[in-house]
Amino acid sequence: MWKWTKRVVLTLAGLFVAYQLWIFGHVLWWRDHNPSETSFMDEQLDRLQEKNPEAALKHRWVTYDKISPHLKRALVAGEDARFLDHDGFDWEGIQAAWEKNAKKGHIVAGGSTISQQLAKNLFLTSKRSYLRKVEEAAITLMLEAVLDKRRIFEIYLNVIEWGDGVFGAEAAARHYFKTSAAGLGPSQAAKLAAMVPNPRYYDKHRNDRRLLRKAAILQRRLDYAEIP
Numbered sequence: 695m696w697k698w699t700k701r702v703v704l705t706l707a708g709l710f711v712a713y714q715l716w717i718f719g720h721v722l723w724w725r726d727h728n729p730s731e732t733s734f735m736d737e738q739l740d741r742l743q744e745k746n747p748e749a750a751l752k753h754r755w756v757t758y759d760k761i762s763p764h765l766k767r768a769l770v771a772g773e774d775a776r777f778l779d780h781d782g783f784d785w786e787g788i789q790a791a792w793e794k795n796a797k798k799g800h801i802v803a804g805g806s807t808i809s810q811q812l813a814k815n816l817f818l819t820s821k822r823s824y825l826r827k828v829e830e831a832a833i834t835l836m837l838e839a840v841l842d843k844r845r846i847f848e849i850y851l852n853v854i855e856w857g858d859g860v861f862g863a864e865a866a867a868r869h870y871f872k873t874s875a876a877g878l879g880p881s882q883a884a885k886l887a888a889m890v891p892n893p894r895y896y897d898k899h900r901n902d903r904r905l906l907r908k909a910a911i912l913q914r915r916l917d918y919a920e921i922p
Contacts, residue, residue, distance in 0.1 A: 714832065717817060721836045724849065728755050732853050734815045735861055742859050752857075752865040758848040761863050762878035766847065767919035768887035768912045774808040777847070778920050782809040782838040783831075809834045812850045844922035851875075856889065857897035870900070884913035 720729075735751055742749035770777050776784050784807050806814075813833035818826055837846055856866035863875040863886075871882050878886070888908040889896040896905050 717833060718836050718840075720816075721833075721840045725841060725845065729816065729849060729853060732816045732861075733818055734820065734855055735853070737819055738855065738859060738861075749859065751859050751861055752869055753861040754864040755852050755862065756864045756875050758844060758851070761848075761851050761875045762867075762883055763921065764880045764883035764916060765863060765875065765878050765886060766851070766921040767916045768880075768883040769808070769851070769890070770921055771915040771919040772887040772908070772912045773811070773890060775919065777808050778843055778922065780807060782807060782834040807834075808850050809837050809846055811854065812846060813837055815853055815855070816849075842922075847922050854890065856886065856893050858894050860893070860897065880913055880916055881909070884916070885909040887912050 739751055813830050852862040855861055860866055860869045866886055867873050867875045867878050888905050
């Protein structure tokens with residue numbers, strides 16, 4: 695019985711290590727190559743194709759210099775004001791989110807950094823669990839160790855979900871404003887950044903009061919956000 699248990703434990707440990715090495719290999723590759731798809735993209739494509747087998751995602755990669763600085767600043771202002779200063783985790787933000795959630799009695803704030811959000815989008819699913827948070831933390835450490843902030847942000851801008859089947863800044867700019875990611879103005883950028891926490895909902899409710907209020911706040915903060 696002990697030998698059997700030992701074999702199972704060693705096998706599981708080996709699989710865990712192999713999986714981490716597989717992830718780390720992808721992170722290394724992405725220093726110089728762009729991800730063609732992510733776990734979130736695959737998940738949402740499967741969802742869309744359940745209703746329509748011909749469904750396809752809206753996504754087009756663009757380089758960092760072809761994305762409006764207004765959008766970059768709006769995202770930092772809205773999602774991770776300390777992006778350039780932390781090592782992947784904003785401990786002050788996590789504590790503030792914890793206190794806010796405790797006060798409300800349910801989860802209303804996440805405290806995830808841009809690096810953590812990218813880790814989740816690249817490799818994990820939208821399902822929440824403690825195991826997923828542990829894996830998210832491990833991947834975040836890999837991203838911060840291997841990639842510089844500009845590269846992390848460039849990938850993030852190109853892969854995050856921005857609507858029902860819409861991924862990345864270029865697709866979002868064309869989907870909502872009929873322009874390119876480079877052509878986004880301050881108000882447009884602020885609105886896109888405000889949509890990030892709940893993009894599929896806001897895709898269908900583009901004049902939601904909360905969305906417009908947050909977009910106005912982010913637009914006022916643009917000049918104070920520091921970007922790579």
